[in-house]
Amino acid sequence: MNSLVIYIALLVLAGFVGYTVISKVPNTLHTPLMSGTNAIHGIVVLGGLLLMSESSGVLEKILLVIAVAFGTINVIGGFLVTDRMLEMFKAKDPPKPQETATEDDKQ
Amino acid sequence: MIATVFLQTTNFIDAAYIVAFALLIYGMTGLTGPRTAVRGNKIAAVGMAIAVVATLLRKGEFHGSGTVWLIILGVAIGTAVGVPAARRVHMTAMPQMVAMFNGVGGGAVALIAWVEYRHGFGGGYPLRVEIFELFGAIVGSISFWGSNIAFGKLQEILPGHPIKAPGSIQTVINLVLLLICVASAVILCAGTHSQALFILGILVAAAILGNMVVLPIGGADMPVVISLLNAFTGLSAAATGVALSNPVMIVAGMIVGASGTILTNLMAKAMNRSVPAIVAGGFGGAVAAPVGAAGATGGTVRTTSAQDVAIQLSYARLVVIAPGYGMAVAQAQHAVRELEVALEQKGVEVKYAIHPVAGRMPGHMNVLLAEANVPYDLLREMDDINPEFSRTDVTLVIGANDVTNPAAKNEPGSPIYGMPILEVDKSAAVVVLKRSMASGFAGIDNPLFYEPKTSLLFGDAKTSVSEITAEVQAL
Numbered sequence: 001m002n003s004l005v006i007y008i009a010l011l012v013l014a015g016f017v018g019y020t021v022i023s024k025v026p027n028t029l030h031t032p033l034m035s036g037t038n039a040i041h042g043i044v045v046l047g048g049l050l051l052m053s054e055s056s057g058v059l060e061k062i063l064l065v066i067a068v069a070f071g072t073i074n075v076i077g078g079f080l081v082t083d084r085m086l087e088m089f090k091a092k093d094p095p096k097p098q099e100t101a102t103e104d105d106k107q
Numbered sequence: 108m109i110a111t112v113f114l115q116t117t118n119f120i121d122a123a124y125i126v127a128f129a130l131l132i133y134g135m136t137g138l139t140g141p142r143t144a145v146r147g148n149k150i151a152a153v154g155m156a157i158a159v160v161a162t163l164l165r166k167g168e169f170h171g172s173g174t175v176w177l178i179i180l181g182v183a184i185g186t187a188v189g190v191p192a193a194r195r196v197h198m199t200a201m202p203q204m205v206a207m208f209n210g211v212g213g214g215a216v217a218l219i220a221w222v223e224y225r226h227g228f229g230g231g232y233p234l235r236v237e238i239f240e241l242f243g244a245i246v247g248s249i250s251f252w253g254s255n256i257a258f259g260k261l262q263e264i265l266p267g268h269p270i271k272a273p274g275s276i277q278t279v280i281n282l283v284l285l286l287i288c289v290a291s292a293v294i295l296c297a298g299t300h301s302q303a304l305f306i307l308g309i310l311v312a313a314a315i316l317g318n319m320v321v322l323p324i325g326g327a328d329m330p331v332v333i334s335l336l337n338a339f340t341g342l343s344a345a346a347t348g349v350a351l352s353n354p355v356m357i358v359a360g361m362i363v364g365a366s367g368t369i370l371t372n373l374m375a376k377a378m379n380r381s382v383p384a385i386v387a388g389g390f391g392g393a394v395a396a397p398v399g400a401a402g403a404t405g406g407t408v409r410t411t412s413a414q415d416v417a418i419q420l421s422y423a424r425l426v427v428i429a430p431g432y433g434m435a436v437a438q439a440q441h442a443v444r445e446l447e448v449a450l451e452q453k454g455v456e457v458k459y460a461i462h463p464v465a466g467r468m469p470g471h472m473n474v475l476l477a478e479a480n481v482p483y484d485l486l487r488e489m490d491d492i493n494p495e496f497s498r499t500d501v502t503l504v505i506g507a508n509d510v511t512n513p514a515a516k517n518e519p520g521s522p523i524y525g526m527p528i529l530e531v532d533k534s535a536a537v538v539v540l541k542r543s544m545a546s547g548f549a550g551i552d553n554p555l556f557y558e559p560k561t562s563l564l565f566g567d568a569k570t571s572v573s574e575i576t577a578e579v580q581a582l
Contacts, residue, residue, distance in 0.1 A: 021132065039151070051219060052177055052178055053168055067218040069185040071181075
């Protein structure tokens with residue numbers, strides 16, 4: 001098999017794996033899922049990294065710096081904001097209405 | 108020395124890539140439950156880090172003058188923008204944030220394709236590789252510009268109502284733009300001396316197309332649009348991965364593509380609309396006519412006071428809260444949580460009814476309520492809560508409109524007929540918190556408001572809820 005066929009096979013298989021895994025994500029977590037996938041498509045940063053040393057000319061360099069910056073925003077921003085959000089879902093595992101109530105009384 | 112050489116071999120880097128995408132997939136499986144999700148996200152982040160480090164280890168990665176510094180510059184800019192944005196964003200602004208993140212991902216893909224063709228790599232490529240690269244360029248560019256418009260609408264920089272050329276002109280323009288993209292792509296594949304020109308043509312045409320596709324879409328359809336653009340960005344990343352022979356990009360891109368596709372379908376189903384119909388646009392505002400008609404037959408509404416609502420709620424056994432976009436706009440989620448706690452202390456059972464398209468993105472309400480510390484077992488999905496409305500004493504509708512509109516079930520002529528709704532009209536009494544009598548985003552009148560069992564409390568959702576809570580506590 002030539003390598004392109006292998007890559008396309010990988011593409012198809014990854015599509016099925018993705019579909020199976022993501023189908024099990026509950027509605028509650030759909031927003032973190034979206035921001036998490038934002039982080040994951042930040043993988044395009046690799047494209048910028050792969051081409052940087054091969055590019056020539058100022059314009060190409062500028063375009064790739066922007067591409068790397070965009071990818072980095074996705075990766076770092078995406079994982080951070082997802083983590084922040086998921087901590088909120090996890091935080092109140094044992095619900096403590098009392099605590100909130102005392103805060104209310106104080107107000 | 109030997110170790111360095113080993114780390115740079117393609118075998119090692121390929122192995123690292125495989126570990127990286129395995130971790131990405133494993134991390135995503137963690138998202139199937141709130142308990143495992145934090146860990147899953149961290150595992151995925153480790154996978155991503157491995158993929159980046161492996162790429163940097165490549166032989167010749169830093170070849171050429173200044174390459175190291177350019178890479179550092181790009182990463183530094185990205186970090187400087189991404190970190191504060193992720194730290195500071197309010198949960199109510201998450202739809203905008205996700206729209207922006209979709210956009211930059213697609214933008215990166217488009218830029219990479221641009222560089223590839225400018226540099227003339229294209230000529231050396233086999234045709235089948237070019238097809239993937241060009242697919243990525245078109246879809247990435249559409250996603251970037253479409254996401255910018257979505258961001259503008261959500262951030263209210265642009266008007267939320269549809270902006271549309273009259274009649275079928277819009278569709279014709281869109282088709283022409285798509286045709287320009289495809290034709291330029293074919294020319295590039297066939298081989299031309301002006302590659303730099305044609306790739307630019309593709310990117311510009313796709314950019315205009317991205318703008319034209321999202322501008323006519325109303326705010327209420329945003330959950331579908333954001334999901335769709337998410338899928339686009341993922342697929343364009345995967346296609347670029349094939350063009351660059353990079354397995355991690357392929358797998359990661361396809362996961363995102365699959366996720367976006369699933370969410371798009373779920374959202375479209377929850378609105379009983381087809382994706383093409385939504386993309387064709389013109390939902391909100393375009394259906395102004397039925398508003399007047401239904402309004403005229405609707406009769407009068409009954410208004411109420413915070414005090415009366417408090418009494419009503421305090422003596423109920425089961426109260427269901429149905430939040431919508433209005434709760435997000437008013438940032439009322441913490442006030443709502445306080446009301447819930449106050450009611451629970453009076454022995455009232457409280458549940459939340461979450462419609463899949465309430466808000467502006469999938470799961471929007473869940474995140475807001477999670478931020479306000481509402482335990483997630485109180486959040487009920489539409490199909491679970493609907494049978495419970497018949498034994499509900501009071502349903503409190505907070506800034507939700509179309510998702511509670513019984514016209515979706517009863518009036519075949521209604522534009523939202525057939526859309527699954529929260530059947531709040533089945534509960535014994537309904538209290539609607541609303542800013543004013545203006546119709547919902549879809550511009551459709553809601554017969555629920557005119558029912559004898561419904562009472563309305565006008566005002567800012569946060570203020571109203573806080574007033575009710577104070578009255579409940581005073582009882």
